[in-house]
Amino acid sequence: MTDVTQSPRRPARWRYALGAAALALLGLLAIGLTREPGRLPSALVGQPMPAFEIAYLEREGVLRSADLAGEPLVLNFWASWCTSCRQEHAQLIRLGQFSETSGAFRIAGINYRDDPDRAAAYLAREGRFPYPSGHDPRGRLGIDFGVYGMPETFFIDAGGIVRMRHAGPLTAAVLAEAMPRIGVTP
């Protein structure tokens, strides 16, 4: 094996390339980790919220966007068939209770492409939201909002402008970022 060291030492430039590539990859992955995967850009952000009138899920009457105007609003799309929705369920119930006690904002759910019986069974099992949900069986409203996957949550300020959209389960960190944008101190 000694013959190897006798060969004239060439400046092995590939060494620097290899080291630099490895560092670049680690840097990229490290920055990637700090990104919030649910932050999807939306054409709606900065735009007025689409107006809607849809039937309530578990009661008579109609959920109207006009009735919700004038106050900051959290609008949550959910479904019984969506497994990730279960992860954010407790967070939503807390948020609903906070909305009731503080009165600083409104919150509403949209039951998306779901069967009412299954949705009712889901709520009976996981716990009822302290706020009403509208029923969007064909996903019409989802199209207006550009819903991409379940669950998705839109944050709308008092002026009716969509300020943020979050795809995936809500977490305390997401709420801490989103609520101030619609003028609510969490």
Add this chain to the structure above:
Amino acid sequence: MSMTLTLAELGQLAAGLALVLCVFAIARAVLSVRQCAPARLVAARNAMFANLALLSAGAATLIHAFVISDFSVAYVAQNSNLELPLLYRFTAMWGAHEGSLLLWAWYLSLFTAAALWLHWREHPLSMPWIIATLAAIQAGFLAFILLLSNPFASLTPVPANGRDLNPLLQDPGLAFHPPVLYLGYVGFAVPFAFAIASLIRGQVGHEWVTAVRRWTLFARTALTSGIIFGGYWAYYELGWGGYWAWDPVENASLMPWLAGTALLHSMMVQEKRRMFRSWNVFLVVTTFLLTLLGTFLVRSGVLTSVHAFAVDPGRGAYMLGFLALAMTAGYGLIIWRATMLESEARLEGALSRETAILANSVLLLVVTAVVFIGTLFPLAVEVVTGQKLSVGAPYFNKVVAPVMVALLFLMGIGPSIPWRGMTSARFLRHFRLPFALAAAALAAGLGLGIRAPLTLLSIAGAVFAATAILTDMSLAVAARRRSGGVAWARAAGMVLSRSRRRFGGLIVHLGMVLIAVGMIGSGLFQSQATVEMRRGDSVEIAGHVITLRGIADIDMPNYQGRRATFSVAGDGRPLFELRPEKRFYPIRAMTTTEVALRPQAWGDLYAVMGDESADGRLIARLFWNPLVSWIWIGWAVVLAGAALSLTERTRMVGVCTRRPAPQARGVPAQ
């Protein structure tokens, strides 16, 4: 309940003890080198054997908790249910993040014990570093399991019933996909450890390569099988008519496969010709790092993928740190030993085995890079510009397919040309028949009206490779028949048993050609239709007339659903029925579609049930997927070839470091 609770706690204790033993083994192994004390190394080895025993006990307690439905274990409560059939209670062990990591660690302890058992005497000087490397990887994974993804964590209050295993995973196909894939991932840790040991020692000759040839072949075969199982499972379970979607998670398993395949071939050159040293250590380190990167990408949520695993930034940060350490150690050692890694010989002829293997490695690495860039590009764009985008199948197909066609030709050429080189006249003479048949296939393709150059070339490539491989095989059998004066069958048997490695390789290549044919057929000649049908309506697809006969309810213990019945006729005769289903699993509140599939030699008929409208119309998707079965058959051939090659024992000549027997030196021959 208290008894079983103790069991899960015992499992956790066993895993904790295994972690301590790993740290102990690292310290002992390193000290044994510093102090020249072989007894310390024996202690390190025994610690790793104990590791296997402890992790086996740990895994057994978790499986036990699943079998008896012990919902006081949080992982069991989240991934099992009283109604779950017994088979899926076993497979649920690796049905989610925590348990699959435990499986990973158990495999590693098994392979570590096996490697120490098999190579203990042959590599005494490398052994401390091999043990230290494997123990360090194991320690990294065990700490991750215990601190951030504990499958033994308990749950209070104990729920009456569990949340059920994800319905998509309630399928026999998934029982085998992850464990086999992991077998491949973890298998590459052993070659990595040998390479690290030889880099640390500065002995980067061919010894480590010879030692790990079969480990590499084993890992690569397991990875092939795992990927194929995944494709098969996706094909008949997910219902979109395909088996490969260039999803980031699929890419994560493809990258180590590509690099590992390059490694497997390139290692031969170092073994036979003492060349490609730097190339081989680079490939083995890269392959192992790609398995870690795959785990990172899948488990950290850094990329958006259809494989919706739980996202946890803490876990991601830990794995990134682990990857950084492994990368620093691996690439750092290569950079440090760069001057030692020069080849002893140079390429001599353009038409030589070495050149073919070099070309093969370069092409495979190009594909790896293409997949790598395609997988990480969305992340890079997001980091730089903040925009979200995804890289789809068209990019991958456009860039990967031409390289794969070139590899198809190389697969036929490589095994037939000798080391050091051959003249171009001999080359052309040898490949007369394959070239002629490839040209004929090209002409036939043109005659059938195929005009896309890549399609034509891929067909020609498959014909070329298959002919070249079969020619090679028959030449070897004919030579044996002449020299031995025996019958054809006998000669074939002799060749198969005496040159297992060469024939194993040829058989693997043949299997890969079959897989390629299946991919060309199903990828380029698929027909599909999305139809809206009423009862009695018919639709024609690829010569089959498919008629909707009816839709009925189904009611099973763990799901309810609807089943459509289609009758299929060809040439005016009724052939068979297709019965796709839509199922609803109430416990998880999830809907799944069950594909109806009829595999035939020339193609599969494939039906998926869509939505029903109130007035009795059904939306269905129907596919004709030509030659898909060839992929699964090709896999079996690959497996057989690899098994044949694995049974050949590579003896090391001249470098055997079995304890020298000094007393024999002066003693006259007995």
